[in-house]
Amino acid sequence: MIREMGYDGIVLESWSRWAAYGILNDPSMRNSALKFIKQLGDAMHAVNSEQTNKRSLQLIYVIGPPRSETLQEYDFGPRDLKNLDDAVDGFSLMTYDFSGPQNPGPNAPLKWISATMELLLGSTSNGVRHLSHKIFLGINFYGNDFIVSRGEGGDGGGGAITGSDYLSLLKKHRPVLQWEERSEEHLFFYPDDNHINHAVFYPSLLSISVRLEEARKWGCGISIWEIGQGLDYFFDLL
Numbered sequence: 001m002i003r004e005m006g007y008d009g010i011v012l013e014s015w016s017r018w019a020a021y022g023i024l025n026d027p028s029m030r031n032s033a034l035k036f037i038k039q040l041g042d043a044m045h046a047v048n049s050e051q052t053n054k055r056s057l058q059l060i061y062v063i064g065p066p067r068s069e070t071l072q073e074y075d076f077g078p079r080d081l082k083n084l085d086d087a088v089d090g091f092s093l094m095t096y097d098f099s100g101p102q103n104p105g106p107n108a109p110l111k112w113i114s115a116t117m118e119l120l121l122g123s124t125s126n127g128v129r130h131l132s133h134k135i136f137l138g139i140n141f142y143g144n145d146f147i148v149s150r151g152e153g154g155d156g157g158g159g160a161i162t163g164s165d166y167l168s169l170l171k172k173h174r175p176v177l178q179w180e181e182r183s184e185e186h187l188f189f190y191p192d193d194n195h196i197n198h199a200v201f202y203p204s205l206l207s208i209s210v211r212l213e214e215a216r217k218w219g220c221g222i223s224i225w226e227i228g229q230g231l232d233y234f235f236d237l238l
Contacts, residue, residue, distance in 0.1 A: 002044075002057055009044065009058030011092065012037070015076055016064050024074035034083055037061060041087030058089040060136070065095055065116040078122035081131055088134070092223040093120070096140035099201070101157050104146035106183035107201050110210060113137070117218050136223035137215040141230030143202030145169070148189075158198065162229040166202045177204075184210050203230060208237055 002010060014033075015024075023029045041059040061084065063076040071077045081091065095113045099105035117137070121129045143166055146158040161169075169175075175188035186204040191197050215222050224230075 003047075007057075008055070009060065009089070011060040011062060012040070013062035015062065019064075019074040030073075034080065037084055038087040041084070041089075045087075056089075059087065060090045060092055061088045062092045062094065063120075065093065065112075066119050069115070071119055075119075077120065078128040081120065081134075082128050085131060085134070090134050090136055090221070092136045093117075093138050094225075095138040096225060099144065099146070101146060101159060104144075104148055104156055104158070104199055105201070106180060106185045106187075107140050107142075107144060107203070108138075108211070109183035109185070110214060111182070113211065113214055117214075117220075121218070132219045133221070135218070135220040137211070137218070137220050138223050138225060139203075139208060139211050139215075140225055141203060141228075141234060142226065143200060145198055145200045147196055148199045149197040161200070161202065163231045166200070166231075169200060175200075179206070203234065205233070205237060208234060212237060 014037075018024050018033055023033060037059075044057045044059055047057065066072065066075045066077075084091075093116070095116055096108045098108050098112055117132075117135070120135070121132055142160050142162055144158065145161045145165070147156055169190065173188075173190040175190050177186050177188050179185075180187055185201055185207045187199055187201045189197060189199050212222065
């Protein structure tokens with residue numbers, strides 16, 4: 001069916017769902033999950049080997065970043081990367097969504113991205129760092145507009161915005177852009193029509209540039225979430 005649709009392959013996201021349902025906490029179920037991914041990749045590659053005149057179908061597997069300083073049993077780590085090396089053509093790493101409405105802040109702090117890569121690829125002695133070329137470092141082309149004050153007893157709010165939303169906010173409020181040193185992202189503040197204060201974190205040429213440099217440092221590729229959500233001149237850096 002993949003061939004019939006004219007696709008180059010598939011992008012599969014299942015690890016986060018398996019983690020949410022507790023499947024990865026059970027060693028037996030975790031091994032079955034890994035076995036499924038391997039069998040899927042091997043089956044796709046086997047079809048291609050029978051049709052040598054056609055380009056190989058690719059399996060890109062989506063993996064999430066650890067949420068703590070050490071790997072937990074449900075996290076995707078170096079051993080998983082090594083285990084799936086032959087079956088998976090690339091791993092799309094979701095290094096974004098660091099903050100949310102209940103904890104307003106940057107989209108993808110650079111130090112967090114670096115720490116995530118360190119955890120995933122591990123030490124140089126475990127033989128996994130040479131697989132960095134299979135990692136697609138996630139870069140967000142969307143931003144977030146968070147409510148940072150709702151008055152006494154406020155509980156935050158807000159959510160994702162795209163390039164058109166961002167431009168509308170700039171035009172309406174004419175805010176001052178600020179560079180946040182700790183996360184290496186731009187942000188600005190504005191009060192809405194109800195005098196509720198907002199903080200907007202949105203990518204800029206500078207923030208994207210330093211993340212591209214981070215990808216170069218590790219020798220990995222990039223994956224963008226999502227084409228069409230950013231500003232046109234973002235592509236000038238690619």
